[in-house]
Structure formats: C-alpha cells, structure tokens
Amino acid sequence: MGLLVDGKWQDKWYDTETNGGKFVRKESSFRNWITADGSAGPTGSGGFKAEADRYHLYVSYACPWAHRALIFRQLKQLTPLIDVTAVEPLMLENGWTFAEPDPINGAHYSWQIYTAADPAYNGRATVPILWDKQTKTIVSNESSEIIRMFNSAFDHITGSELDFYPESLRPDINAINERIYHTVNNGVYKAGFATSKSAYEEAVTALFNTLDDLEELLSGSRYLTGDKLTEADWRLFTTLVRFDAVYVDHFKCNIRRIDDYPALSSYLRELYQTPGVAETVQLDVIKAHYYGSHDTINPTGIVPIGPKLNFDRPHDRDLG
Numbered sequence: 001m002g003l004l005v006d007g008k009w010q011d012k013w014y015d016t017e018t019n020g021g022k023f024v025r026k027e028s029s030f031r032n033w034i035t036a037d038g039s040a041g042p043t044g045s046g047g048f049k050a051e052a053d054r055y056h057l058y059v060s061y062a063c064p065w066a067h068r069a070l071i072f073r074q075l076k077q078l079t080p081l082i083d084v085t086a087v088e089p090l091m092l093e094n095g096w097t098f099a100e101p102d103p104i105n106g107a108h109y110s111w112q113i114y115t116a117a118d119p120a121y122n123g124r125a126t127v128p129i130l131w132d133k134q135t136k137t138i139v140s141n142e143s144s145e146i147i148r149m150f151n152s153a154f155d156h157i158t159g160s161e162l163d164f165y166p167e168s169l170r171p172d173i174n175a176i177n178e179r180i181y182h183t184v185n186n187g188v189y190k191a192g193f194a195t196s197k198s199a200y201e202e203a204v205t206a207l208f209n210t211l212d213d214l215e216e217l218l219s220g221s222r223y224l225t226g227d228k229l230t231e232a233d234w235r236l237f238t239t240l241v242r243f244d245a246v247y248v249d250h251f252k253c254n255i256r257r258i259d260d261y262p263a264l265s266s267y268l269r270e271l272y273q274t275p276g277v278a279e280t281v282q283l284d285v286i287k288a289h290y291y292g293s294h295d296t297i298n299p300t301g302i303v304p305i306g307p308k309l310n311f312d313r314p315h316d317r318d319l320g
C-alpha cells in the first residue's frame, strides 16, 4: 500500500489522522473518454476513438470498482476488443503487483503504469486503469466513467443494443447511484478503514439504513429504477457480492448479512446468474486480497474458511 509523490513510490497507509479517523477517498485523475468518433467526452481531452485492440484494461479481481468495468466489458461484448491484465491478489508495500511483467508496459507494479503515463504523477496507483496502446497513456482511472464509455462507445463495432444508462432513466439512476456510492460502495470502506469509533459507527449506521431501504424498494420493484436493469444495479452488485464473504467480518459491517435480506439476496443471485457475470466473480481472490492486504485490520493475514455461499441457488425475481 502506498502512493506516488512526484513520480516516486512511497509506502504509506491511508491518512485518517487529519480527518478525525475518517477514510476519505481521493478523486480519480485521468478523466478522458473513449467515444465512437474520438471527439472529447464530458471531461478530459479528445482523441480516444473506439477501436478494436487499441485499449487495455488493468484490473484486480478483488476490487469492486474494477469489477464494474469487467462486468461491462463482458455484457457489452467487448472481450474480443479489449484485453485485460489482472494484478495478484495481495496489495502490500509495492502496491498492486503483476505476477510477471505486464504484456503492454512491462510493468511489475501498477504504479509503473501511472509513471508511464505521467513521470511526475502524484496520487495512488489504483485500479481499474484503462490504457491507450496507441498514444501510450491512461484514458481513465475512474470506474464510473469507464462503464459509461463501455456502455455506448463501441456499439457501432459490436452491434450491442444493451443500454444500461437509458436517457429517460438518467435522473433516477444518478440519484440512486449517489446514495449507494456514499453509503454502500464507499460506505463499507469508510466503516472498515475508520480509525475512530465515531467514524466507524456513523458509516455502519448509514450503510444499514440504505440496505434496509433497498430491501423495501426491491420487495416491490424488480430493479433499482423499475423493471429495467441499469448501471445502478451493477454498481450495487459488486459491493453486495463481496458483502457476506468480506465486509460483514473484515470491515465489521455486521448488523445483518445480505443473506438475511430476502429481496436483496434474491436480487443478488439474479444478477450473479446473468450470463457472463459469474466468470467475473472470483471469491477466493476477493477474500485473499482483503484479509491478506490490510495488516492494520487483520495482522495475522489469516483468511477465514467460510462462509459457505451459493449464488447459484434459485432466485424468485422473475415470478411476477
């Protein structure tokens, strides 16, 4: 665990001291967009045209943010167009590490991808990273934007007509994303990385208030914004699928398990059983990463054997 300061790697844990024990996530820095014709997107600069074999995705199978990108790559038929390199499960003093030098940049560590794009980079070397092989730079390291690019930029090449961010639902999707991001996706990290009791309790309370509301919502609605599956559902999914295996215990998010919520757990199974999705979920890697990488939380590094989970069990979401 560490970060780059003027392009030099420093081994440091998150600083919670200056924020009263709270974990505060930094904004991502590379915010360009791949578009169908290479014109600039909502942020950053243009020049990133959707083309087969031009872009490369660096991920960790443990990471819920990178997982979003893997799911969209799968569902939007981008696997033949965009190759993936995954880091090793553990993130220790050198940060994310490749088992062997990566095929595109010859990097041993994720921070070397950042310095390849910007030799004086300041910040954490997070995944996912969307790399442009043509201009040899990082297009984006922000998962919420990578999934929006994947949702539409390559449609003229793949012929995919699936739309997880339909125009008419955007206000609803944005609103629910906002609450789920702060209290659930990032909420579990705020709970787990808190170094004061008050910061921990605040995060866990907000997290379970949202989960309780989502249980009620999903008891009467097939998906978060109605009867259409959208990016809001996939963004929630990557946290839910890790919850009972890791967040309940390792991050002390233990008021309830997802399995204790009938609608949420059934919804989780439905999403998991969507063709192409199960192969993006590597629970062994997820557990190995969290329990093995955070020695301030789990100094022994021992990975628990349980819990026994079976996301292949039937769900009742399509029974009307």
Ligand SMILES: N[C@@H](CCC(=O)N[C@@H](CS)C(=O)NCC(=O)O)C(=O)O
Pocket (backbone or CB within 6 Å): 001, 002, 027, 028, 062, 063, 064, 065, 066, 095, 124, 125, 126, 127, 128, 141, 142, 143, 144
């Ligand atoms: N806002 C980023 C966050 C990505 C992120 O924080 N990834 C974590 C892994 S789950 C990471 O790489 N952390 C390394 C670090 O903080 O040094 C996104 O959504 O893409």
